[in-house]
Amino acid sequence: xxxxxxxxxxxxxxxxxxxxxxxxxxxxxxxxxxxxxxxxxxxxxxxxxxxxxxxxxxxxxxxxxxxxxxxxxxxxxxxxxxxxxxxxxxxxxxxxxxxxxxxxxxxxxx
Amino acid sequence: xxxxxxxxxxxxxxxxxxxxxxxxxxxxxxxxxxxxxxxxxxxxxxxxxxxxxxxxxxxxxxxxxxxxxxxxxxxxxxxxxxxxxxxxxxxxxxxxxxxxxxxxxxxxxxxxxx
Numbered sequence: 763x764x765x766x767x768x769x770x771x772x773x774x775x776x777x778x779x780x781x782x783x784x785x786x787x788x789x790x791x792x793x794x795x796x797x798x799x800x801x802x803x804x805x806x807x808x809x810x811x812x813x814x815x816x817x818x819x820x821x822x823x824x825x826x827x828x829x830x831x832x833x834x835x836x837x838x839x840x841x842x843x844x845x846x847x848x849x850x851x852x853x854x855x856x857x858x859x860x861x862x863x864x865x866x867x868x869x870x871x872x
Numbered sequence: 873x874x875x876x877x878x879x880x881x882x883x884x885x886x887x888x889x890x891x892x893x894x895x896x897x898x899x900x901x902x903x904x905x906x907x908x909x910x911x912x913x914x915x916x917x918x919x920x921x922x923x924x925x926x927x928x929x930x931x932x933x934x935x936x937x938x939x940x941x942x943x944x945x946x947x948x949x950x951x952x953x954x955x956x957x958x959x960x961x962x963x964x965x966x967x968x969x970x971x972x973x974x975x976x977x978x979x980x981x982x983x984x985x986x
Contacts, residue, residue, distance in 0.1 A: 805876070805978050805979050806915065806962070806977045807977070808974040858927055859920065860905075860915070860964075861917065862915045863914055
């Protein structure tokens with residue numbers, strides 16, 4: 763019952779910015795956008811989340827459109843270690859579960 | 873700060889058997905969630921435990937059950953194993969009541985059912 767749509771895969775050159783899109787056209791007013799990533803054979807790792815304002819932390823930036831129907835995760839300078847599956851999730855704050863979709867497989871190439 | 877740990881790392885069982893997986897939550901966290909991840913798919917929520925009680929459950933049959941202990945660690949039990957139960961089982965801990973709650977995941981237990 764994932765409420766987001768992401769491209770299945772994308773490539774990125776090492777050192778360049780990676781822009782990962784996510785569509786969440788049915789998002790409700792009290793739902794946040796969360797991003798996690800999962801490096802091969804590891805558990806998912808939290809990246810960032812936001813409600814309606816753009817957010818930035820040491821890992822990435824999150825840009826949410828004004829109508830909140832889509833967002834973009836930006837990895838400013840991709841490295842080979844950023845190769846992973848990236849999941850975009852909409853979630854009511856403190857909801858007890860995360861609903862993962864299929865995610866986007868990002869491959870960073872040297 | 874100690875992260876989420878899970879044991880065992882890998883496990884092989886046969887159909888019909890029972891299995892217990894274990895999870896130690898990150899220090900300072902009081903809530904544990906369990907997820908099942910089949911090969912090539914995203915994790916699927918099984919259930920969450922808070923204050924030693926089930927706090928929410930996904931679409932999984934009753935043969936999937938759990939426990940949470942006073943030290944916030946948790947167990948996932950699966951009875952009458954089926955071939956489709958083969959998956960990576962992930963445990964995640966979080967702190968209930970915190971405004972910016974995020975779940976911290978362990979490395980998972982790879983279960984193979986033959």
